[in-house]
Amino acid sequence: MQMFPLVAQGAQVRRRGKVLVGPVDLTLGGRGTSIVIGPNGAGKTTLLKMLHGIVRMNGGSLDWACPLEEAQKRQAFVFQTPVMMRRTVIDNIAYPLRLAGMSRREARARAADWAGRVGLGEILQRQATMLSGGERQKLALARALVREPEVLFLDEPCAALDGRATREIEEILAHASDSGTRLIMSTHNMGQARRLADEVIFVLGGRIHEFSPAEAFFAGPQTPQGRAFLNGDIVE
């Protein structure tokens, strides 16, 4: 069953009388990588969580092309600082499969396979809480990808990582994208945005200020704020 388009109409998130996001009108198609950019506090995280369905909306609508319950099963979210369970690497990755009812044997086999794909194949038995930042992020990716979601949301997955770890994560993401996983991801790193984006969602003040194909955006944003942001100027 088709999951896309995802259509938001007048979607809004308010907390304590303040609008954090919206109103947002947005239609996302089923292909490629959407990169969400914007200054600190613009609402990128809240927007991603709203689209994923884990923050309560206070207005408007958000509709997948398939029933919501179906859509929820087919998407995953990688947080900026993923939480590690006090278990081994392989058990952390196998966990979502176990939750979904898969046998221990099968879940561990798949987990070991995914650990290998993200470069954690040598440390399957290490306690996840002992991992470095880059390793944690790889584990979080494997744990999200192991269920083969059609859509993966990521909130600044490389924010705390050095260049090498960032490049490794980007390779995993590019591979997932090539394999057909729809990526919707925020980043502060404009180099990363240029490398990964098929389309850019520029968020300002909780609203979508620009939404364009990546090539067009990076060639020249349509708005003064978009241009300023791309230049590294302060945008408020």
Ligand SMILES: Nc1ncnc2c1ncn2[C@@H]1O[C@H](COP(=O)(O)OP(=O)(O)OP(=O)(O)O)[C@@H](O)[C@H]1O
């Ligand atoms: N649960 C909440 N209650 C009240 N305010 C919140 C809540 N969550 C976020 N905010 C506020 O909403 C605004 C948007 O936050 P959000 O984290 O979505 O922005 P962001 O663009 O991801 O920021 P950053 O780039 O700094 O991570 C901020 O001003 C933040 O302080």
